[in-house]
Amino acid sequence: MGEMWKGNHAIAEAAVRAGCRLYAGYPITPSTEIMEYLSARLPEVGGSFIQAESELAGINMIIGGAACGYRSLTASSGPGISLKQEGMSVLADEELSAVVINVVRYGNGLGTLYSAQCDYHRETKGGGNGDYRVIVLCPSSIQEAIEHVFLAYDLAEKYRMVAMIMTEGALGQMMEPIEMPDFIEKKRMPWALDGHYSYKKIGIFDRNSMKEAIDLNQKYNTIKENEQRWESDNLDKADYVFVSYGLPGESTKGAVEQLRDEGYQVGFIRPITAWPYPEKAFNLINPNVKGIITVESNATGQMVDDAALSIKKTKRDKNVPTYCLPYVYGIPAIKEIKKDFMKILSGEIKEVY
């Protein structure tokens, strides 16, 4: 029997078991339980926990932990992650691996405490200055979030970059029965600081940005080729394909199941990596599909852009309409999604692209 765990606590314990030995960050609802848990737990395994004086200080400590070759973690929500962007851009530039968790909450500025998916654009497009990417994993259950902690570290180290887990306020606060994986032993990274330069020297004036650009594109193209992850069903037969991630993604799956029982030919894609975006899933879609529908927990519709680009890329000869159902915050109810699907069929809701 699985034991009931709160999402944030489960993520924190998973980080310890995945070998994380440094946490530095600043509290913010709805992510705080991650650091609260680690404040007691990391010292038990010989790790370090630091409540930093600010988010900016926290992410800079993570740069230090990563440079020393240890699995390091910081977590925050919405505006707190905004403050960390400078450090995340530095981690990208130095090619250091770290895991950052965003327990997404709704709103601009300080925003609100509601669970949401409003940070999609920032996380998937590289939110700081420059020209970089972050691997973005978006779990839809606590068990999957636990798996993503291990996966995030593996991917971050394989490609020497930041991997983010983009979870949601509700997923952090809710509980469900889970199985916790065993501990793994992690050695210090072979490229860690050891008193002399063990990796390329990076300065402002003495770098070859033209060559770096080629390497960077090569790295990102390899990731796009090899690391797209998604869950999907009935794509080859579907007239309409829903695309949704995280907790709204699960609600969408529920709506798809009911609609299919009622005789509608619908399918779904649940992106597991938001970057790289699972374009390959769109290859599997019925060539005569009538529409793509994203279900999102934000106000303006954000992922709809990537869904539209992906269907354009994979069905170049067709002009497949892409619709968006943005529910602002929370988890859309299955019956709301079904009701809005009827509005798409009747023409009341128009396509975005």
Add this chain to the structure above:
Amino acid sequence: MKEIVFSGFGGQGVLTSGLIVSDIAASKDLKVTWMPSYGSAMRGGTANCTVKYGESKIYNPSLEEPDLLLAMNNPSFKAFINRVKPGGVVLINSELVTCKTDDREDVHIISIPCNQIANNLDHPKGANIVMTGAIVKLMNDFDKNEAISAMTKMFAKKGKNRFQEKNQLAFEAGFNFV
């Protein structure tokens, strides 16, 4: 799949009551989710959680259409009464839900003086446990002794097993009341 909303003001133990029912369901290897209201709140403010359990996958852990509403005070009754599934059950704390409760004819209202029952057991903080016992009986999904055993384990895990005897009495009082 069953859906229950536990609501009241902060301090009445509605989140704990939801946790007990979740743990009972988890002990039976059912799928379970417990989703609390969270965020800025104060003592005496509102608190609630939604619990779903069943054999099949739970697609949405948040509030949709509860089979049972536990309302421990007037604001929570008013907030959720219109969400209850037709034919559903509304369990009210009769000492604190004093507003008009008969607007909906398609739900069953059950009143329990849970504070008084808990006080009579010399366990004034056990009103939520009384209600938990009543909920387990009304849902008719779990055996009484298995439920008590799961509750006892949950409190033991939290290091709060010193109230075990009184909690069991409170649970049974609620179970037997309905």
